[in-house]
Amino acid sequence: MNGSFPASNLTSPGGVAATTFLQDSQYTNLGAGGGGNVVYASQYGSSGEAGAAGKLEVFGGVGNSAPIVKTDIRYGNGYVHVVDDLLSLPQTCTSSMGKLSLTSLLEALNRAALSQTLDTTPGVTCFAPTQEAFAALGNPEGKLSQKELSDTLLLHTLGSPEYSPDLKTGVDYPTLVKGQSIKVVREAESLYITSGGGGKAKVVRGNVIVKNGVMHVIDQVLTPTSANGTNSNRTTTRGSSPSPTSSGGSGGTKTGGSGATTPSPSSSGSTRTLNSGNCIVLSTALLFIATSIIFSGHFSLV
DSSP: OOSOOOHHHHSSTBOEEEEOSOOOTTTOOOOTTOOSOEEEEESSOTTSOOSSOOOOEEEOBTTOEEEEEEEEEEETTEEEEEESSOOOOOBOHHHHHHHTTOHHHHHHHHHTTOHHHHHHSSSEEEEEEOHHHHHHTTOGGGTSOHHHHHHHHHHTEESSOOOGGGOOTTOEEEBSSTTOEEEEEEETTEEEEEETTSOEEEEEEEEEEETTEEEEEESSOOOOBOTTSSBSSOOOOOOOOOOOOBOOOSSSEEEESSSOBOOOOOSTTOOOOTTSSEEEEEOGGGHHHHHHHHHHTOOOOO
16 A cells, blocks of 8 residues: 555545555556555445444455455554455456456447447446346346447446545536436445436445446446436336445545545655555465565565
8 A cells, every 4th residue: 555554544434445556557547647556445344334343354356355364563664464365456347347247237338339438448437237237127238229328327437436435425426428427325334326317226345446446336227317307218126235334544545434535645756665655465374375476577565
């Protein structure tokens, strides 16, 4: 992590999204001033909204997480936190969807000719409906026109990376559909997204770190509002799934607290040193594996 994060900064409700030193263009495309890609740490599930504290985890690419098994080992001006697994590197949005078995969403993106756009646009947030969400609507990905599909999918996309601590309750966020937005709701220990066209989608897997931003998996397909103010497609019906909540750190933190935003440092002038930041390392059982990966150039300590 690019900053100093004692465990006390990682364990608050809401979790922390923090920049790392991962700036390789193969894994990071956050746009001008975006800096390194991000990891998300939480003791309250993948979206930081669980009602009770659980195990402290750090989340990386493809929604995979690694439990933190030992904290606050002082090293220079920072801290080392030991994890017992490797974090997955960020992938493109569509690659991440494939690994999460979101095949209906992938079909919809392909039919709308939006897959490449979603994968290559710097700095986005994608709200990704589950298989069950599409099935509850009778699998519209194979029935709507290309224009209807495009509008629906762009309604699920924001033009900036918004990790769950960034999402402020009651705030309207403009989507990539001109003139249409989504709103954030927090209730019953869960994070929800609503749209003007109808629907209230629950985030069932939050903070899937992708190459060009973040993806939140939701249990419902949201619908755009048509020119006359009604649903442009059809009534939405909720799918199903479980869920999990968010607060901040210092230094390189992107966000902290329940929807509070703190500045992210510029990547310019940052020095890759363990004397001023946090290092999450593998436990002894996996140290040899980690060492071989480090020397092959495919793993970065964060």
